[in-house]
Amino acid sequence: MGHKTSPSLEDGLVPTRSIVLQRWGGGPIRDSYGGKPLVACDGTPLFAELAILRSFEREGWSGVWVDSFRQSYRVGLPENTNPVALP
Numbered sequence: 001m002g003h004k005t006s007p008s009l010e011d012g013l014v015p016t017r018s019i020v021l022q023r024w025g026g027g028p029i030r031d032s033y034g035g036k037p038l039v040a041c042d043g044t045p046l047f048a049e050l051a052i053l054r055s056f057e058r059e060g061w062s063g064v065w066v067d068s069f070r071q072s073y074r075v076g077l078p079e080n081t082n083p084v085a086l087p
């Protein structure tokens with residue numbers, strides 16, 4: 001079996017993603033960061049940054065949302081998950 005290799009800048013390849021986001025039609029969340037729009041992702045509300053992260057995670061990538069407002073790294077909504085540390 002072959003190994004799946006990730007594109008690298010050395011190869012001149014940059015991974016890209018194109019997704020369609022749908023506005024969340026359910027109720028509000030406790031902390032919307034001052035009214036930040038919510039999108040629907042797998043039946044739950046998320047900020048767009050986290051929905052994009054989920055898209056990459058489904059393909060085996062790992063990452064974080066760099067929450068510059070609260071100066072932390074996150075993998076979920078602040079009301080549901082604690083900040084994470086980078087390795």
